Amino acid sequence: MKKIINEPSTVVAGSLTGLELAHGDLLTVIHDPAVIVRVDAPVPGKVAIISGGGSGHEPMHGGLVGPGMLDAACPGAVFTSPTPDQVTTAIEKTDGGAGALLIVKNYTGDVLNFETAAELAETEVRTIVIDDDVAVKDSTFTAGRRGVGGTVPLEKITGAAAARGDDLAAVHAVAERVVANVRSMGMALTAPTVPHVGEPSFDLADDEMEVGIGIHGEPGRARVPVENADGVVARLLEPILEDLPFAEGDRVLLFTNSMGATPLLELYLAHGIAERMLADRGIVVERRLVGPYVTSLEMQGMSLTLLRLDDELLELWDAPVHTAALRWGN
Known part of the structure; x- marks a missing residue:
């Protein structure tokens, strides 16, 4: 294992210290318990948007804390639920009197722990669970589909709804529309190595790729020979x-994620192929996001x-x- 770390046990804490030093104009880090909060929280009269999950998925979620998006993020240990x-601390620190929306990726630990906090909250709380991964129906991490790339547009769009002054019921309704209209799928050429484990999460031969992986290194729906970029994009x-x-005439946001x-050289190549394939089907890409x-x-x-858009979501x-x-x- 080659990583730029000191001790596996201090990776997350050290990363949070660096995050706060780099972006202190946007966020503050509470270290015990670990919570990342926008620097001007709480914002009076605004619904608080809160998310979180295991570390190792950066910049999600801590890098998405700030005006127009998240009010707080809860970073667990690497690939471990907060x-x-x-x-609870995130809710308390961001409570501006309008309640809070909890955005939860569909992993069993995340769902249970966010639900527990919601029950303990002294303000009105609603929860939205994101389950956009089309690759698998169930896995050892979830009951049902996993929450993956669709989390980013969900956090952005609900953050904007809260910023324009929508009440909690309206923000939750917008979140439900995003979840109903967003779908994702991923693939891997190599496995991740969790610092405290010290070895890859799964083994892939040099000529193999895993299609339908989760964001914690969970295996996918198929292990197949490595294909060229056209083949990879088509499989996803x-x-x-x-x-x-999705149907001809649909307007979409296309998010191509590393x-x-x-x-980025390879990612932009894949993005261009995806746009061409969508155009061939008469699907209109109105917005794009490309990157890790x-x-x-x-x-x-x-x-x-892919997120199917309407005028308001756009x-x-x-x-x-x-x-x-x-x-x-x-």
């Missing part, structure tokens, strides 16, 4: 398109996410955002 007290895109299903080690936003440590691989995606990882608008 605890209820982290979520076809199941996504069939699942909703799992951590795939360089939902990673799996140093996994070499990629995922595709407006909310375009609304200003200012975080460490995403920023546009005034």
Whole structure:
């Protein structure tokens, strides 16, 4: 195992210290329990948007804390759910009197711990569970589909709804529309290595790729010979398109995501192929996001996410955002 670390047990704490030093204008880190909070929290009268999950997926979620997106993020240990007290602290630190929306990826530990915190909260709380992964129906990490790349547009769009002054019921309704219209699938050429484990999560031969992986290194729906970029993109895109299903004339956001080690040279190549394949089907790509936003440590691989857009979701995606990882608008 080759990593730029001191001790596996201190990786997350040290990373959070560096995050705060790098982006202290946007966020503050509470170290016990570990919570990342926007620097101006709580914002009076605004619904708080809170998410979190295991570390190792950076910049999700801590890099998405700031105006127009998350009010707080709860970082667990690497690939490990945050605890209820982290979520409780996040709610308390961001409570501006309008309640909180908890965005939870569909992993058993995340769901249980966020639910526990919601029950303990002294403000009104609603929860939305994201389960956009079309690759598998169940896994050892989930009851049902996993929450993966669709989490980023969900956090961006609900963050914008809260920033424009929507109440909790309205923000939750927007979140439900995103979850109903977003689908994702990923693949891997290599496995990630969790620092405290010290060895890859699974073994792949040099001529193999895993299709349908999760963001914690979970195995996928098939292990097949390595294909060229056209073949890889088709393997990811076809199941996504069939699942909703997406149809000719649909307007979409296309999110092409690196799992951590795939360089932008390859990622832009894959994105261009995906746009061509969608155009061939009469599906209109109105917005794009390309880059490493939902990673799996140093996994070499990629995922595709499609969100079917309407005028309001498009407006909310375009609304200003200012975080460490995403920023546009005034």
